[in-house]
Amino acid sequence: MLNRSDVLAKPEVKEAVSQIRDALRKALPGATFGEREAEALAISNEAVRELLQEDLQAMSDSFGDEVVVDGVPYKEHAPGTDTYHSLCGPLHVNRPSFRQTGVHNGPIVIALELAAGLVEGATPALAYNLAHGYAQHDMRTHGETLDAAHRLAPSRTTLERIATRIAQNAVEQSTRIEPIVRRAERVPDDAVAISIGLDRTSAPMIEDRPEDAPPKPEPKRRRPRIRRAPAPYDINWRMAYVGTVCFVDANGETLRTVRYASAACDDPRELVSRMTADLSAALKKRTDLTVGIVQDGAPEMWNRTREGLQALRDEGRLETWHEAIDRYHLMERLGEALKIVESNATDEQRKQHLAHWRATCSTPPRTLSIASNSSCDSAATASRTIGIRRLFERIGSTSRTTRTDCDTSRFARPASPSAVASPRAPPRPSSINVPRAPDNAGEKSDSVVSSLCALSIKANVSPDSGHTSPRLHRQRSGGRGGMKS
Secondary structure, rough: OOOHHHHHHOOOHEEEEHHHHHHHHHHHHOOHHHHHHHHHHHHHHHHHHHHHHHHHHHHHHHOOOEEEOOOEEEEEEEEEEEEEEEOOOOEEEEEOOEEEEEEEEEEOOOHHHHHOOOEOOOOHHHHHHHHHHHHHHHHHHHHHHHHHHHOOOOOHHHHHHHHHHHHHHHOOHHHHHHHHOOOOOOOOOOOOOOEEEEEEEEEEEEEEEOOOOOOOOOOOOOOOOOOOOOOOEEEEEEEEEEEEEEEEOOOOOHHHHHHHHOOOOOOOHHHHHHHHHHHHHHHHHHHOOOOEEEEEOHHHHHHHHHHHHHHHHHHOOOOOOEEEOOHOOOOOHHHHHHHHOOOOOHHHHHHHHHHHHHHHHHOOHHHHHHHHHHHHHOOOHHHHHHHHHHHHHHHEEEHHHHHHOHHHHHOOOOOOOOOOOOOOOOOOOOOOOOEOOOOOOOHHHHHHHHHHHHHHOOOOOOOOOEEEEEOOOOOOOOOOOOOOO
């Protein structure tokens, strides 16, 4: 990202800012402050738009009759015009196309787009803005947000097209990009441990309704339908996997987290293989790192992560690892259990009991076995005991895993395992992109939404609150199932 302080500190920039300020003061009318602010932003946008448009035109005019792209010669094919989109408005440019030399009907490239770094018809700044915006909300809302910020956004469909194609291209190129990024990455100097973990989140999918399915009543419409009605479909929630690779220091504080996301139709083994590739690359640079798995107790997730680490052990890259149940998932379930076990207790009494369990889990190696036994022993009736058992089934096979998997004292000494970041499913937004999924079409559509969601989420987990606060960091493109952040 641009360092504003360094740019604005340059003498020539200070002089330009002074001249622009004086020119704006002369051009602005004697209106209210708010009106002058809005007009100043509009004038600034137009000035930047014309500057960008002239720069692109100058670049296009500088090309000769032939260009070389990745060592391959291309000859000028035909003149043309195009409109590129920026945060300041449309850029109309005359630019030629080039066809590969010596190949009949060979591939065509637009040299201007390659030289200027234009992405799917958008300037780099707009493309970056849309990639993050699409991960957070729908493009209609994003367009309104840009308008409110006095930016000149293209239409909603154009925003949608650009963001989707950016993600699709990142997914397709991930197998080439990720190894390069891993080789260049540095392990944080203060890191003492690295943990991996899987989690699941619900993803809405629009799926074609089976022909033999009973018809559903049409929703009430405020206005009569003008276009042809779409084919019948259902919106079904499917389980999509997310994963994290987390570096922690001696105090259990997160130093860096790499996040992955995959579509609901993808195999979580692919996600784990990319996570273990990160782990393997880190161990090559720092062999002293302690390795662990931190996640909730669902057996299917433990099977996948253990398979990934076992593969590294078989290859001689890893000797051993430690395992810990995610504290936050556990406390959430125990809170539900208390409502069943102590239905007559006050909220304050249940809060004190939960605080006692939280302290118990901080005293290894007893952890979950104590909490589960005390829960079931305090159940007043058989029906409550059944309810407790069902809650622990939701956590995972607790009775089989706690005594071996929750000895958190072994993990990253002297780090506090409760502070180790674990995979947290992103909150379900109030306005959500619903990817279309007829047959195999939904795989790519759901993948790109997951990809851009992975771009925007970098959780900073507080061991006391159990909540996450989003924080944006640099991006790394991911594999077929999603994007790495």
